Amino acid sequence: MDKTEKLRLIMKEKDIDLIVLSPGANLNWLLNFNPHADERPLLFFLTQSGSAFLMPELEAESARQHTDIKFYNWSDASGPLSSIDSLLNDLKGFSSRTIVIDDTMRADHAAIVQDKLLNSNRLFTASTIGALRMQKDATEQHILTLNAHQADTAMEMAWAKINVGMKEEEVASVIKKSFSDQGASPQFSIVAAGSNSAFPHHQTGSTELKEGDVIVIDLGGKFKGYASDITRMACVGSPPTDYSLVHQIVEDSVCAALAAAMPGQIAKNVDKAARDVIEKAGFGEYFIHRTGHGLGSEIHEPPFITSTSETILEPGMVFSIEPGIYIPNKFGVRLEEIVILEEHGPVVLSKLSRELKILN
């Protein structure tokens, strides 16, 4: 059964009449087609029995190389509105009681669709394509495993180059270069030194690394359409006196989450396992984010490992375990693994130790 057939089964189950996707991860997953995205609405419409593209005229010839699905072209002169009318009229067997809109669609494009279907219930993609995308097949798992090893290499390259006086952004450049050299496309590289490490999403900048700084490095690239993501801790010289204690608590939290993450478990219980360790140690107020997120063609995708997620974990899911403790004006510690959930439990993809890496 191909992906579109699987998706239509879910549409029937959930009584969904129409799914509308924009260029991006969902469309690329479904049709293996990633058209050019700009301010011109280019939208894919899928009903239980039909499908069509709303297509900017200047993209049509190029897009036709990738798909046989019917196009409703519109020009810069005409605008998209009458083409959408024709498209919706032609999609037979279609009612518009419940429609699904791509989460990441631009708001102005979503408005065009919703204004045409004013009395519909609107959902987003999490419960349909999101649910299907959570299940990674063997090929996807293989690519994600390769990617994790590329990320390990980028981390080791950063460690090898770090010196006192280097700027965070220079470390980030080393990471980007390592991904490029491996044929991957760099996606992000958070390098947070000293007290900057207390910001989970620190904007990597011109801060210079000093002796005794702890350094959060959180990096990821994309290779063959899939992402990598890993976080490790390093220190130039000796860390602050209370560092080891906090690092050990985060390590224990990772281990507790890994132990909890078994098939059949509810995602929120994995978050609870990680959070309980940190709360019992008295640092609960400093763990200010969820425990993890799915990883695939997007860096963040379902399943989300949060305190409220009712998602049941199943073999084939790939997600992060990344608790952290962030003490303002002192330092932060985050340790992040990507795991593939197998029948017997989670398999960690990285080969790097989670111990503090001491750099000299």
Add this chain to the structure above:
Amino acid sequence: MDKTEKLRLIMKEKDIDLIVLSPGANLNWLLNFNPHADERPLLFFLTQSGSAFLMPELEAESARQHTDIKFYNWSDASGPLSSIDSLLNDLKGFSSRTIVIDDTMRADHAAIVQDKLLNSNRLFTASTIGALRMQKDATEQHILTLNAHQADTAMEMAWAKINVGMKEEEVASVIKKSFSDQGASPQFSIVAAGSNSAFPHHQTGSTELKEGDVIVIDLGGKFKGYASDITRMACVGSPPTDYSLVHQIVEDSVCAALAAAMPGQIAKNVDKAARDVIEKAGFGEYFIHRTGHGLGSEIHEPPFITSTSETILEPGMVFSIEPGIYIPNKFGVRLEEIVILEEHGPVVLSKLSRELKILN
């Protein structure tokens, strides 16, 4: 008067009660602040007298380094809904008859705002921030001029490296490297050889350049937050026999649009000037896109030079003139200039000739 004051004047004129922005070009233009964007809603709310951020807790400490505006934090555990309620309650003097949503906001984030303000009229940013962003100040014009010269250099670098047998994507790599070497960030590089040139937005791929191929190269980078964009035609050896005629028609179309683009002119008349030349030559059906778009922090932004645009052109605007003729299965020709509109007319930023570049 600062940008926020200017924007509030427009809000008063147009009776707009609330503007909501997500991370991106509009927010960065207004506050010089470009926070991390992901699936967690991070939104800026501006009323005629107040302002506030809806802020994911894990971004708050880092974001606080960039702004003093009040934050309404929400955690992965709580979700954003009750924080939005508090935020909207606290924004004094605020009614929600007419709200403006950032065009590029994710649809799922826009839904959160709109579901809280169900009886509002919804507009997008074109007539408010879009209108202000059209007017480039002296600093912006200076950066855009520098960027145009970087783009010229990238084009010349591509021409210098092109050889028969090279793949389109290898030419694109040369362009990317040239931008990187100049300290800019590569944004796009369309390289379309032979009959691929008939696709205005060809997906640059593994097509090898052959003797006699015409090659569209459309490239741009970003430097100091602003974009560049230029298109030129090249040929390896001698072009097809009917090529020169078509190139000359596109050149005449560029000249006609440049002559029409005077302050006080309506944008659609510039499109008409370009289009008339091509239609009179009998190629009207092959000019399948607008004549131009604004250029600034985004590659496409207002003013748009289309057959229906009523925008009145004013000194300080920066936009492209880029007519094209695309003959399926044969070749396409596009020539693109970026101009700054001054009191006496448009000033072309590129120093490169628009003649066909013959490569040997």
